[in-house]
Amino acid sequence: MAQLPHPLSALTVEESAVARDVIRSLHPDTVLLFRQIYLYEPPKAQVAEFLELEHSGKLTDTTPRPPRLAQVWFDVGAREKTPKYAESIVDIGLKTVVSTRTTGPGQLSSLIMDEIREVVAACDRSELFQDKLRQFQLPPGFEAIVEPWPYGASDPTDDGTRFFQGLVYAVNKETGGDDSNFYAYPIPLIPVMDAKTREIVRVLDVATGGKDDPYQSKTCGQNVIDHCQAAEYLPEKLPQGIRNDLKPLTVIQPEGASFSIVDGNRIEWQKWSMRLTFNPREGAVLHDIRYDGRSVLYRLSMSDMYFDGLVTDPNGDVQETKNVICLHEQDNGIGWKHTDWRTGRAAVTRRRELVVQYIITLANYEYVFNFKFDQAAGITIETRATGIVSVVNINPGQTAPWGNVVSPGALAQNHQHIFVARIDPAIDGQANTIVQEESLPVPMNPETNPHGNYYEVRQTVLKSSAGVDLAPQNNRVFKVQNRAKTNPVSGKPIGYKVIIPPTQLLLADAESIQSKRAAFANHHLWVTKYKEDELYAGGRYTLQSKVEAEGVADAAARADNVEDEDLVLWTVFGLTHNPRVEDWPVMPVETLQVHLVPSDFFSQNPAIDVPPSKDQGSKIWTTTCAC
Template sequence: MDAHTREIIRVDRLATGGKGESMEAGKINKNVVDHCTASEYVPELLPQGVRKDLKPLNVLQPEGPSFKVQDNLLEWQNWRFRVSFNPREGAVLHDVRYGDRSVMYRLSFSEMTVPYSDARYPLVRKQAFDFGDGGAGTCANNLALGCDCLGVIKYFDAIVTDPEGKPEPAPNVICLHEQDEGIAWKHTNWRTGRAVVTRNRVLVVQFIITLANYEYIFAYKLDTMGGITVETRATGIVSVVSIDAGKTSDYGTVVSSGALAQNHQHIFAIHLDPAIDGHNNTVVIEDSLPVPMNKDTNPRGNYYEVKKTPVTTSSWHDADITKNRVVKIINPSKTNRISQRPIGYKFTPMPTQLLLADPESLQAQRALFAQHHIWVTKHKDGELYAAGRYTLQSTREHGGVADMVARKDDVENGDPVIWSIFGLTHNPRVEDWPVMPVEIHELKIRPCDFFEENPGIDLPSKRNETSVLVNNGGGQECCGTNGTNGVNGHTNGTNGHINHLG
């Protein structure tokens, strides 16, 4: 359609064939959906109803939450930061501090592209940029109590712009809550049997977007041991096209009679603007490498080398599991008193598959960011978008990370920005229909010689008084009496057979 005259110019008919068949649409089949079957996900429409044997699991916080909120300032377990919300990126964390020390200047979800792999026209054009095209903030859900998270919840409202450019209130677009995250650390002294166990807890800052068929759940999780996890969850309904009855296809999976879910990728970009005890930071690529046996330095062959390479110029890097590649962000002018190494934070770039489309293809040209796991650029105000500011109907990525890196800025001992790229190659399964179970990715940013001991060493190891034994509700001791861990030879002690380190 000509958008100005609203005149229909051409009708592109979709091919509905299978393996080995023409890329062109064949004879028009007026009964194209006759072989399709109904697929429901709304509970009251499910023919089998919902399962009945799941008992309630409640999160009770009788004394309220452990966080404090004042406007957009959040404080919790030594963490202190601000949260904001904008139409493009959704929720953003600012000025993240632990105690009185800065960790992160700005942390955000920057972009995501979803290129599809169906080679037939016009499906070759299927490629979403959820942040640049749709706007993560604009598409954010209005979250509801007792639905999207459990426990004591704080919601934040925001203002977005409507299509006329007018301000529009967006209620409950961010939720904040605490979550039990399993065991934080534990040790049982095998000589005395004394077990000390603590629980990790995370503060979750979450927002959820619905972009047409898909849902994405984005969360920043700050933990009680100085770590920050950036989490993405993909769910919703996979995108499908019609396929003739009985046929299969190389372009995807038949997930329901007549419905072909095409193969595609979801490639995310996280924007990390660190401030490790100030802005004077350096990015270091750390590899662990084998060392050949050598009579002077490695006489028995067990030694391996940890090689640290500072990133001096803006550049891209790729994950490498064969080298245990770690990205460290250090402050070269601050030394950890204990290790005598620079203080820092680190993360392991996720070794997920990068963009598969041919480098010359339109898909690849539009998403240069999706072709490497790590981009290191120099901070420049306003540079927040991995695929550039304007992605809608783009023909090439402009002003994205590839252009930023091409400036060859000096990034050592300056103000670097790191872009972490990861995602999933999603070749659908029948189980992804009619609505897809969450696919989770986590970027784990952890302190590395930032503290002088385990920052969670002072977590209480108190017995949880509400935990009960199955069936009788009795209170057998699991980790000691009076709220402390004690010697216990039964459930939590050692079994007396420890003869080896291990």
Template sequence: MTAVRTIHPLDELTSSEHSEIVKLIYKTFGQDIWFKAVQRIEPPKSQLAPILDALSDGKDVQNVMSKGPSRRAEVIFTNKKTAHIHTCVIDIRSLRVEKHEEIMSNHKPPLDVFMLISLEEKILSHPATFEALEQLGLPKDTPICADPWIYGSDEFGNEPAYFSFLMHMRPPGAKGDKDAFHYSYPLPFVPVWDVLQDTVARVDWVYTGDDADGMKHTWKEEYNAGLFQPYEYMPHLQQDYKCRPDLKPLQVIQPEGASFKINGREIFWQKWSMRISWNVREGLVLHDIRYEKRPVFYRLSVSEMTVPYGDPRPPLHRKQAFDLGDAGAGVTANSLHLGCDCLGEVHYFDGAIALPDGSQLIQKNVVCCHEQDMGIGMKHTNYRTENSFITRDRQLVLQTIITVANYEYIFIWYFDQAGAIHFETRATGVLSVAAIDQGKVSPYGNVVAPGVLATNHQHIFCLRIHPRIDGDGNTAIYEESVRMPFGTREEKDLNPKGTGFIVQKNMIDKEGFFDLNPLANRTFKIINTKKVNAVSQKPHGYKLHMPTTQLLLAHPDSVAAHRAPFAQHHIWITRHTDNDEDLYAAGKWTNQSRGKAGGLGDLVSREQSTEDQDIVMWACFGLTHNPRVEDFPIMPCESLMVSLKPADFFTRNPAMDVPTSNQATNASKLHHSEHSQFSCCKD
């Protein structure tokens, strides 16, 4: 008899569930539908957490699951005739629409690649595009391409559903090769597409002058398509390409296999356990993270990122992407390739999204799981005996990569053997560029190729950290390292030489926002006041380590700032609710948002108590990217790291049982054989 697979409450929709839901939507709402998402809804924490605890305790799976919450799904679709968004909640077991809401025209749906490909074809054949080419003195049949760009917002009032397109010429001599690099051939016009009217609403022209030209369109006299040069990156397109001959292979070999174990979507590694899931908006989500079965974090995800650009001249002043809200990390995820994106012994997880017609697309290999050696984990040498204690820093890696038109973002979660979790984001890909007149420079960016201006911009990320530090009911605090006073006689009695400093603790008792302060070493912690460390007599906790990066540069009164309140402060603390809109730092609907509703600004306005509560910490950090010539044509990775480290959670370093490093296991080789075979690592 074949065993029936038990469905975990966090498992994504099965293909049959997906299919039945789509049939229900068509039957209920007709055929004029463009699907944006068909996905499982996470059960309320009050229902899910007891199930997770029971499973962690080894209770009977079938018995636990039989008492679980009913499975529900969210469907997001647009009506092709009105362009309005519709959302539905579906009870999967009964195949019943529990809730339906039509989101009116003040909100716009997220984009999808299928829509953009369709619109690009229309843009390239539209008379308005041919007319713009003629104004530039270019033939109508000039090979061109159109990069889709979210329209953005520059007014607080409502506007139609628009898309912008950044135009480029195809490189001469590319002979139709679609991998040819078009970003070194920018065209100074931006068609604006009206989604509902299905036509070009207007063509905006880009300012191509320098600071002295101000708001004067100089392209009419100065545009010179002959200025551009090829900047190919694909080896087969580079002229006289020669691969470096002196780079030897470096292989990651694990002769006994990987140290992790996989059970469906659950991962076990070095005392860690966790479950992953996948959705259209956030992509990779981590759930029920435990160390030696002790709950640490309930849910970790990338909530949002915004990419505002610094050129104030229309129409480029509207360039502000919300790559998760506007597009979705799930929709834009890469299929990762063995030996390229991830090395060593790799396990891949698939994802799934809905195509416009509702059919399910299985996304192969969107998450890779493997191990990395990150160098020395810890070391001490007894100078009296010269004996060393040394371990390697082995880490578990969960990685996903998204491509949002020109840019790539690599999102990596690391788990180490000392109880810490690290999140790294790497930005790479191609700079978003505009045309600039020959011989001119601009304060709004850097000339990276002849006639090509790469605009100054920011990438500001927001992590959503939902803790469960040794159980429910957590509190956020921040600590500052401050010098002791050294003025009065009493103060000098306590600090006689003026060298003392102490740590001041500040309880965060209600929802709000905070900023890092490197001058005070301001550090944020999440603690469980009900669990006290036997050694330090302090509450069990985890500490957030993150770089003090620049926040949003757009003026606080600007539409851009109102659309991204999360990007104006480093840390936000809120109370958890099971409303799915509370998952998103900039609100649920970011496409052409006006900053009037949703997101962290609204959440903290509740000012609810956060002491010994079910809290969420939001960590915001970013890159202010003022481009270099060396960032073109493909940008080397720019990296940022955030860490969550145990702080009085254990009674000693939990990695003391990690095997010491030794040559017998590592099998390293000397580069020159005539050198001594001495090894500092004792077998």
């Protein structure tokens, strides 16, 4: 009998086909639209038992493996007026459906690229839209371009209709060509498509008046984009050309990379090991992360980012995609250093990092996500925001308090990006505890602080699932500890420290739709008790959601015990982005980092055995340097 794949490996193309066929066979007389097919991870208890055998070297050819499960998202009756959306879990081995869930009131299935593309076609067909567009009389050489977007939650009829919208720009085909930056020419129209009928049901006028007349909309006229200016970013289109004084800086690894990939998706690098999978909702997911054989995290992912859905096509065929995730090593400067000033003997190592990187493009914007692993057993979760800021048309000479004019006639609106990283720890086992640690002043007093230079390090155990906030003035940090295991040197529980940047939380009013549907954005850290398949901070169905349902706030509200429990951390961090002119036409990266560092997990600096920098082959220095 052929052995099942590792339980933490992505579905193979063959497994996906089995899942698709199981669903098809149950719906012989209807057209199905497949949204996604990917691995449904087996229950943690099963996986943990398997991993225990795997890492203790007890795995044999006959060791039973958890059954392979697929989650299949699909629409039944895709060509009918009211298709039904379903999510089934399919047992690949048994070729049976294990369970099926359909959307309830207020729940819409997540979008796929096919729907997004349809917005463009619907606008082409729409008399309503074409009439409104014609009233603007674009300059010669310009053509309108529709940029599809999900609709958000402001459905005025509120009857659960599935909508999409378009933002409209003009592209200068004549002088700019197909790849010209059309965002520089915003047209103040928003067509709205009913996803069922695929018709444009209304076209909104967008205000262009700025602060002096905030609700004034242009509805016609020749001059809607006459005051706008080209803003090319492709090298061959730049009026000034590209700079020519940047000399090559080449990284070479003459002996190859230090990492290896074994058993399909297991990465091994510098005492780290982990499994890598990918799914369309979270992107790269890392599983069973260990250092020197010791368990650190069970699972690490970005919660709730949607990725290009081309992995599954609407017929349920899975395409193998290339270049979705890249893996590389990089140098990040000095790792640790000490010089004995008496003898002059210096010891210095450089900090090598393994980077798991993936990038998503969301219309105008892009996010770069990096999971970085270092030799000192630290993990960095990094986001870089880049791409083109969203702009709307603004009348000549006007400004607005809700944005900044970044190009003539183009107002970039103030906005926030709020990210959630889901961290499922397994600090030498599943039973973990969160300890909040603060450093607090102690008033001078003769008994415990006679000189006034003592401060208290106060630890508070989080007993119940909850959302909690940072307090940088108190140097508040959180530790995930395994209290059953004691560091042999310090006598304290082994653990990892979680360092979250104390960025601003959601600014929207508590009564706004934005606030209600993104309850996750109201705290810096959520701690919940582990529950199977509870993966999405913003709720299971986010498209046009009016509340965050089955999200992290609901999970926390269970008030589960999280002391010595299998728990999950959700770190919330973001960017309040009030655009600068320098963010145009493509913005330089804005970078945020969450750090996980061992805290009394090891018996010494885990990077102490990194070879000295002279033995690492780095020749980064080009002037005199003692480093």
